[in-house]
Amino acid sequence: MHWRFRACALFVLIAVFGLGSALAQPAIQPTVDITKVPAAAQPTANFNADAATEAYMAMIPPASYARSDAYFEGGYWLILWGFLYGSAISLLLLYTRWSAKMRDVAVRITRFKFLQTVIYWIEYTLVTTVLGFPLEYYQGFVREHKYGLATQTFWPWMGDEGKGLLLGLILGGIAVAGLYAIVRKLSKTWWIWGSVAAMAFMIFTVAIGPVFIQPIFNTPKKLEDPKITAPILKMAHANGIPTNDVWQIDASKQTTRMSANVSGFGNTMRITLNDNLLKRGSQQEIQAVMGHEMGHYVMNHIPKSIITFVIIVVLFFAFLRWGMQWTISRWGERWGIRDVADPAGLPLVFLLAGVFFFVLTPVLNTETRTQEKEADMFGLNAARQPDGFAQAAIHLGEYRKMRPGPVEEWLFFDHPSGYNRIHSAMVWKGENLELFDKNPVPPPAPTSSK
Numbered sequence: 001m002h003w004r005f006r007a008c009a010l011f012v013l014i015a016v017f018g019l020g021s022a023l024a025q026p027a028i029q030p031t032v033d034i035t036k037v038p039a040a041a042q043p044t045a046n047f048n049a050d051a052a053t054e055a056y057m058a059m060i061p062p063a064s065y066a067r068s069d070a071y072f073e074g075g076y077w078l079i080l081w082g083f084l085y086g087s088a089i090s091l092l093l094l095y096t097r098w099s100a101k102m103r104d105v106a107v108r109i110t111r112f113k114f115l116q117t118v119i120y121w122i123e124y125t126l127v128t129t130v131l132g133f134p135l136e137y138y139q140g141f142v143r144e145h146k147y148g149l150a151t152q153t154f155w156p157w158m159g160d161e162g163k164g165l166l167l168g169l170i171l172g173g174i175a176v177a178g179l180y181a182i183v184r185k186l187s188k189t190w191w192i193w194g195s196v197a198a199m200a201f202m203i204f205t206v207a208i209g210p211v212f213i214q215p216i217f218n219t220p221k222k223l224e225d226p227k228i229t230a231p232i233l234k235m236a237h238a239n240g241i242p243t244n245d246v247w248q249i250d251a252s253k254q255t256t257r258m259s260a261n262v263s264g265f266g267n268t269m270r271i272t273l274n275d276n277l278l279k280r281g282s283q284q285e286i287q288a289v290m291g292h293e294m295g296h297y298v299m300n301h302i303p304k305s306i307i308t309f310v311i312i313v314v315l316f317f318a319f320l321r322w323g324m325q326w327t328i329s330r331w332g333e334r335w336g337i338r339d340v341a342d343p344a345g346l347p348l349v350f351l352l353a354g355v356f357f358f359v360l361t362p363v364l365n366t367e368t369r370t371q372e373k374e375a376d377m378f379g380l381n382a383a384r385q386p387d388g389f390a391q392a393a394i395h396l397g398e399y400r401k402m403r404p405g406p407v408e409e410w411l412f413f414d415h416p417s418g419y420n421r422i423h424s425a426m427v428w429k430g431e432n433l434e435l436f437d438k439n440p441v442p443p444p445a446p447t448s449s450k
């Protein structure tokens, strides 16, 4: 999901958020066989969760630790650089009056305000995409290749970027033109009605995501292999999920990351696993991951996130109303922005959005991480595969820091850390030792036919 840092990120971010990429991500060629349960994690009478966790952690080679720490810590800085870079672009457009000039072009082309906003949006998106490209290219292409996470060569990657741009032009155009129409008609209460419209648009985007947006980039298909689907569907039916389908997606087209997710809203809600998980994961691991995803489904995490987002969106619009008035009254003349309803103020909207969401990063991470923890616990209970779950945590740790400090985890992690996930699994295993056959009974000897 590399296109989120483009300058038009806010709206695409909403779509990405909705696609709900869940257990997500990658892979660096496994150097150890993590499908073996280490000695200290065997279900013996002196099983100890801490020791079992350390035994799993010790299966990861030091070089892999160093690599995933470097990748993940680099991501902390990218949050800051993305914020600063995006802010610099907005300030550039305002201070050079390029934004005002782009608005003047739109006004010359048509007298219809709605179309003026659409034309401005197209100019704005194209200019910010070009200006933002160096960071996008580094983050989405160079860095992903450096860490062995990307599978695309340059032009197919550019193809996906082009599709993302087109999607941003269309969906963003509808959203921005609609919001500016509200600001023009309701000059006092626009921030309330704007929040309502933004939420409606977000729900719409989430709902069409799996059916209309995902297929633009990848090909989702129903998973057919009964060896994989049978245990998954059993688990689904046992947990009240009325489906006979599990979906798979060809994510290996873009990435080596393993992932699975729950996406959609209402009738389009579905569970999808990616082909990297199918190729590299053991049966136990796939079941553990699916148990987690079913947790998101059963506990209605997408509708709950939307409710949380209502609060955030209303706060954002209130902040926007205050911030726009304050800045335009001071610098509006210098920037060539007439009032809040002037589309030339859009870089200011994105500047304020950047500040707001940058400050909120730990809050949003914590909200997501809390749901992920819930899904982890649900998944352990549903799949009963603590070792498969530990294997998944190690696979996902190929691009995430496995053992962060507590403050670091709170600030930057949108999932529990690998260490904490393995530890939860081992605590669960320790409390359910009777499920694991300590003295397997040999299969009955074949009897001679009667």
Ligand SMILES: [Zn+2]
Binding pocket: 022, 023, 024, 292, 293, 296, 372, 375
């Ligand atoms: Zn999840």
